[in-house]
Amino acid sequence: EMYLVESGGGSVQPGRSLRLSCAASGFKFEDFAMHWVRQVPGKGLEWVSGISWNGEDIGYAASVKGRFTISRDNANNVLHLEMNSLRREDTALYYCARDTRERLNSYGMDVWGQGTTVTVSS
Amino acid sequence: SYVLTQPPSVSVAPGETAKISCAGDNFRPKSVHWYQQRPGQAPVLIIYYDSDRLSEKYERFSGSNSGNTATLTITRAEAGDEADYYCHVWDSISDQEIFGGGTRLTVL
Numbered sequence: 638e639m640y641l642v643e644s645g646g647g648s649v650q651p652g653r654s655l656r657l658s659c660a661a662s663g664f665k666f667e668d669f670a671m672h673w674v675r676q677v678p679g680k681g682l683e684w685v686s687g688i689s690w691n692g693e694d695i696g697y698a699a700s701v702k703g704r705f706t707i708s709r710d711n712a713n714n715v716l717h718l719e720m721n722s723l724r725r726e727d728t729a730l731y732y733c734a735r736d737t738r739e740r741l742n743s744y745g746m747d748v749w750g751q752g753t754t755v756t757v758s759s
Numbered sequence: 760s761y762v763l764t765q766p767p768s769v770s771v772a773p774g775e776t777a778k779i780s781c782a783g784d785n786f787r788p789k790s791v792h793w794y795q796q797r798p799g800q801a802p803v804l805i806i807y808y809d810s811d812r813l814s815e816k817y818e819r820f821s822g823s824n825s826g827n828t829a830t831l832t833i834t835r836a837e838a839g840d841e842a843d844y845y846c847h848v849w850d851s852i853s854d855q856e857i858f859g860g861g862t863r864l865t866v867l
Contacts, residue, residue: 672856674802682794682802682845684856696854699760732801742849743856745792745807752801 639663639748641733646753653723657753659716659733664748667691667711670736672746673718675729675755685731686718690739701727723757730754761850763859770865771836779862781829781846791829792847793822795840796861802845806831836866 645657657673673685686697686707695707706719716733731753734746764782771777781791793806804813806822809829819840821832833840846859 674858681843681861682796682847682858684858687856696856698855699853734802737804737807741854742851743792743847744790745804745813745847746794746802747804747807747813749801749803 639735641735641748641750643731643733643750643753646731646755648756648758649723650759651724651757654719654721655723655755657718657720657731657733657755659718659750661714661716661735664735666709666714668739670694670739670741670743671709671716672734672736672743673707673716674732674734674746675727676732676752677729683729687736687741687743688716689741694741696741720755723755725757728755728757760853760855761848761857763846763848763857765844765846765859765862767860768863768865770867771833772867773836773838775836777833777836777840777864779831779833779844779846779864781831781859782827783848789848789851791822791824793820793831794845794847796843796845798842833864836864838866840864841866 640662642660672687704722708717733750735748737744790808794802796802805817809824810822843861
């Protein structure tokens with residue numbers, strides 16, 4: 638069985654930082670591109686960032702570019718999202734998702750975690 | 760940035776066929792993927808690369824892409840199909856993954 642388990646969410650003040658992690662199991666992590674997707678409760682899905690299988694290709698949504706950094710550790714099957722200069726509008730449930738292919742330019746995200754909640758508030 | 764437009768809601772009677780559209784501004788040729796999200800759950804990929812099913816569990820679900828509009832079709836609708844449905848594409852101009860705003864399917 639394939640699993641993605643997110644961690645690292647919490648409550649933080651605007652301007653502060655937070656690091657999310659996603660632990661993968663049940664599949665060969667290094668064979669797949671990975672993504673972070675967020676969702677404000679009651680709202681739609683928003684892609685945040687993606688990274689290719691080897692970490693060489695990375696993409697960010699315009700809303701987080703320059704503030705968030707995605708990375709992966711293939712040796713330990715972990716995906717990270719470093720979030721700096723957090724804003725109230727970053728408040729959301731953050732999902733980790735596996736792509737169906739190894740590169741960016743997604744052909745669909747076929748494995749999802751249950752998400753970790755980030756709340757940015759003073 | 761590129762925008763995908765979905766109807767906010769679609770209603771269907773049990774046993775009938777529901778169609779959910781996904782339109783892009785100057786819809787560029789691209790592969791469209793579809794997700795089902797039930798309340799309180801993570802999204803599930805049901806159609807990828809326009810019309811491929813991830814599992815035969817979703818054999819009542821099909822996708823099409825005319826080049827201007829993509830459509831998710833659900834035949835013989837059941838109460839268990841009630842969920843939010845999202846379309847998704849890769850926009851090569853902005854190098855970003857784009858999700859539609861989502862459609863709430865109600866089976867009356």
